[in-house]
Amino acid sequence: MEPVTAFVTNAPRGGVNKVRTEIEDDPGDLILKPVFTGICGTDRSIIAGSLSFPFNPPGSDYLVLGHEAICRVYDSQNSRYRVGDLVIPMVRRKGKCINCRMGRQDNCSDGDKREAGVTGKHGFMRExxxxxxxxxxxxPDLGLEKVGVLTEPLKNVMKAFEVFDRISQRSYYPSDDYSMNGKNAWVIGTGSEGFLYSMMARERGFETYITNRHPIDENRLEILEKFGVNFMDYSKSPLESADNIDLLIDTSGDPSTVLRFASRLRHNGVLILFGTNEKAQSAPMSGSFIDHVVEKNISIVGSVDGAKMHYEQAISQLMKWHHSNGNSIESLITNIKTPENDNLFERRDVNNIKTVISWQ
Ligand SMILES: [Zn+2]
Incomplete structure (x- = not known):
């Protein structure tokens, strides 16, 4: 393959360099050209060297960054794909376990999967x-070229709702009209994943609240309003307003915040842990909290990544939002940069939701 421009790190040590080089990679029947690649907290943490799990592909002394992308087919050896087709590349690559072999590497049972741009497989931030x-x-090539870059973060949400659907069946869960009307969902964290989780909870019929310990700007409030999601700054509002939680989703990875809100879960409530933060301060779990979880049949579950069907569900959902909510779904993409920009990976300002790199 010819030399290409790419953003690379040396995992897990960190750092980031823009290089122009020939990159040795797994063979494929397609050559893809990114349209947009997203930058997320994981990328910034890899660059900061603050994560222990990323590693370079075997035999390589660097790792190409990037696991969120929307691409066009640049060259095809497969009759099902034509040059110019719009596609999303998946993050996780199969290992040898049964879940991986079944196409559910999101549920890998031995940790042997690889993740593009994170663990042992070059990512998508390259020409x-x-x-x-x-x-x-x-x-589908129906105006999704820009919002499609949100497919990867949204597929995590779709997987988590699959998990929720399975778990909530342990008892009768909906309201007495067999809908989620009147059920309360709370989402901790106002980053892009928090936004997508709260928009999806609302979509599923929950009265939905998103919460954080600082105020958010007008632009973000406006987006939430368009999607019918309420915001609460929990450093200001008393937690009593967060009573009767039926579904709690955490995107922060902060133990004390999770425990505070989880103690307000109702009978048969579900807590989904999605955010991770290995550096977060620990918080003590009390006996009365365990009592609360046991006596109320509360389910606590972790959820990571998603399968191909969740990518497909995410694309359908983005298409629906794109056509029903005007450009408010596009407005989650607050920052568009090019590979030529300096300081691409600098810590975002608090009001930024999603930064993407345009490769056109
Ligand atoms: Zn596996």
């Missing part, structure tokens, strides 16, 4: 890359 059609999901 061109080879890809196997096994790991791409097609996007």
């Amino acid at each position: 061109l890359f080879p890809e196997s059609s096994e790991y791409v999901v097609r996007v």
